[in-house]
Amino acid sequence: MTLASLPIFVAARGRTVILVGDGDAAAAKRRLLERAGARVVGEDGTAALAIVAVDDEADAQAVVARLKARGVLVNAVDRPALCDFTLPAIVDRSPVIVAIGTGGVSAGLAAALRQRLEALLPPTLGRLAEALFAARGAIRARFADPGARRMALGAAFAEGGALDVLAAGPEAVERWLESAGDAPGGVVHILLRSDDPDDLTLREARWLAQAERICAGDDVPAAILSRARADAVRTASLPAQPQPGLTVAIHEPTQPT
Structure with missing residues (x-):
C-alpha cells in the first residue's frame, strides 16, 4: 500500500502563515492557526504555507496560482485538487495530538472518526x-x-x-x-495463515510492530510486511549470532518453521 500523502506535524508557533478569504471557513482556519501559535498574515505576506478560503471558484484558483508561483505550499479549503497539503481533524490531548486525514476527499468522515476518538482517548x-x-x-x-x-x-x-x-x-x-523486568527479546516465528494482515493475531501484530529485525523471504506479501516498523532491519535469513532486541521470522504456510 502506498501513502497518498506524507503525514507531518509542523511546528507552527511563531511561524508566519498566509490566510486569504473571509467568512466562516476563513474564521475557523484563523482560530486553528492562532491556537497553534502561528502568526497570520494576508496574501502579500512572506510565508512558506498558505490557506485559501475563498468561495468564488475563479477567484480561489487565481489566488492559489499566484501563491504557488511564489513557491508557497497551499491548502485550498474544499478544493482538494488544488491542495499541496491538507489539514486533518484533530484530537487534542496535548502534548499528544491525533490527526485524522482523508486526503481531502471526505472531511465528514474525518470528523466522525475524530468524535469516536474523542470518546475513546482518556483526558489523562x-x-x-x-x-x-x-x-x-x-x-x-x-x-x-x-x-x-x-x-x-x-x-x-x-x-x-x-x-x-x-x-x-x-x-x-x-x-x-x-x-519492570527485562525487555522481551530473541527470535519468534510467525507462520502465516493467509496473505491478509488482518488474519494476524494481536500478539503477532505486536511482534511485528516492535521487532528490531524482520526475517522474510521474497514470497512474504508486502501487506504483511507493512505492519512492521519502517526502520526495522529486513533480512532474508536469520542472523548467525544472537542479536539484541526482538527478531521476527515470517514464514509462508508451505515453509518449515
Whole structure:
C-alpha cells in the first residue's frame, strides 16, 4: 500500500502563515492557526504555507496560482485538487495530538472518526506523555539498549499493560519503572495463515510492530510486511549470532518453521 500523502506535524508557533478569504471557513482556519501559535498574515505576506478560503471558484484558483508561483505550499479549503497539503481533524490531548486525514476527499468522515476518538482517548493521556518525558533519563538508564527500551515500552503500552495508553495515568510511570523486568527479546516465528494482515493475531501484530529485525523471504506479501516498523532491519535469513532486541521470522504456510 502506498501513502497518498506524507503525514507531518509542523511546528507552527511563531511561524508566519498566509490566510486569504473571509467568512466562516476563513474564521475557523484563523482560530486553528492562532491556537497553534502561528502568526497570520494576508496574501502579500512572506510565508512558506498558505490557506485559501475563498468561495468564488475563479477567484480561489487565481489566488492559489499566484501563491504557488511564489513557491508557497497551499491548502485550498474544499478544493482538494488544488491542495499541496491538507489539514486533518484533530484530537487534542496535548502534548499528544491525533490527526485524522482523508486526503481531502471526505472531511465528514474525518470528523466522525475524530468524535469516536474523542470518546475513546482518556483526558489523562497528555499527562501520561509528560510523565514519560520527565522519566526519560530513568528509562534510558533502566534499558540502555534502544531496542530493549523500545520493546519494554511496547509491552507496557499494550492493552492491560502497566502503561496501557487507554487506562494508565501519569503515576503509573514510576510504578512501572520500579517493577519492570527485562525487555522481551530473541527470535519468534510467525507462520502465516493467509496473505491478509488482518488474519494476524494481536500478539503477532505486536511482534511485528516492535521487532528490531524482520526475517522474510521474497514470497512474504508486502501487506504483511507493512505492519512492521519502517526502520526495522529486513533480512532474508536469520542472523548467525544472537542479536539484541526482538527478531521476527515470517514464514509462508508451505515453509518449515
